[in-house]
Amino acid sequence: MELDLNNIPQHVAVIMDGNGRWAKDQGQMRIYGHMNGVESVRETLKCATELGVKYLTLYAFSTENWNRPKDEVEALMSLLVDTIIQELDELNDNSVRLLAIGDLESLPASCQDALKQGIEKTKNNDSITLILALSYSARWELVNGMKKIAAEVEAGNLKVADISAEHISSSLTTAGIPDPELLIRTSGEQRISNFLLWQIAYAELYFSPVHWPDFRKEHFKEALLEYQKRERRFGKVSEQIRTH
Numbered sequence: 001m002e003l004d005l006n007n008i009p010q011h012v013a014v015i016m017d018g019n020g021r022w023a024k025d026q027g028q029m030r031i032y033g034h035m036n037g038v039e040s041v042r043e044t045l046k047c048a049t050e051l052g053v054k055y056l057t058l059y060a061f062s063t064e065n066w067n068r069p070k071d072e073v074e075a076l077m078s079l080l081v082d083t084i085i086q087e088l089d090e091l092n093d094n095s096v097r098l099l100a101i102g103d104l105e106s107l108p109a110s111c112q113d114a115l116k117q118g119i120e121k122t123k124n125n126d127s128i129t130l131i132l133a134l135s136y137s138a139r140w141e142l143v144n145g146m147k148k149i150a151a152e153v154e155a156g157n158l159k160v161a162d163i164s165a166e167h168i169s170s171s172l173t174t175a176g177i178p179d180p181e182l183l184i185r186t187s188g189e190q191r192i193s194n195f196l197l198w199q200i201a202y203a204e205l206y207f208s209p210v211h212w213p214d215f216r217k218e219h220f221k222e223a224l225l226e227y228q229k230r231e232r233r234f235g236k237v238s239e240q241i242r243t244h
């Protein structure tokens with residue numbers, strides 16, 4: 001079956017999972033899996049751009065990942081810095097705009113610098129926006145958002161009765177970014193793991209059995225095909241969807 005290019009999700013979010021298991025299966029250290037995962041990032045970004053996806057969000061490091069062994073955390077941070085720096089020209093050549101969400105201040109200074117540089121140098125690109133979720137968790141983001149809204153109320157700028165879903169959306173790190181229509185998780189795990197909890201309210205969930213380092217264009221296209229087969233009803237009945 002062919003992909004319908006008129007029905008491509010605007011925003012795809014991905015939980016890149018299975019790097020550690022992929023490496024272990026080959027008798028290698030976990031970081032070997034992360035290193036090989038970079039090629040999957042490249043392929044997925046390229047494929048998403050070609051198909052006309054406008055936002056691609058990748059869960060690269062969760063708040064909980066800080067609890068991993070120090071060596072792995074340090075190696076992952078260096079990998080991120082090196083990758084961002086190395087790929088910068090390629091991102092610009094393909095008109096990719098880079099953004100980051102999460103508790104960025106908790107990242108090492110080298111990582112913050114690489115991100116700032118990447119974001120600044122790609123800010124005018126408009127083919128696709130690549131959003132890296134780093135030191136991110138949805139509950140962290142929601143707590144922060146609630147505090148911002150509470151402060152507005154306390155300052156007398158907002159009435160409790162006026163708080164709307166839009167206020168909550170714009171208090172989050174994804175303010176201004178449309179919600180993902182499709183969430184992909186690799187490696188067979190069927191969990192959300194504290195990722196974009198508010199934003200995926202209506203997203204289609206797709207679980208791929210493939211470990212992230214093996215994830216290629218064909219797997220991304222498979223996820224999109226599956227998305228296109230599903231009927232998104234938003235609480236309505238089929239007949240209402242078909243007549244609109």
Ligand code: FPP
Pocket residue numbers: 016017018019020021022030034035037038041058059060061062065079080083084132212
């Ligand atoms: C999850 O696999 C993967 C991560 C925590 C890190 C993902 C990071 C990369 C692929 C490098 C990304 C580079 C850029 C530029 C975005 P896991 O370690 O949880 O695997 P496991 O479940 O098998 O242990």
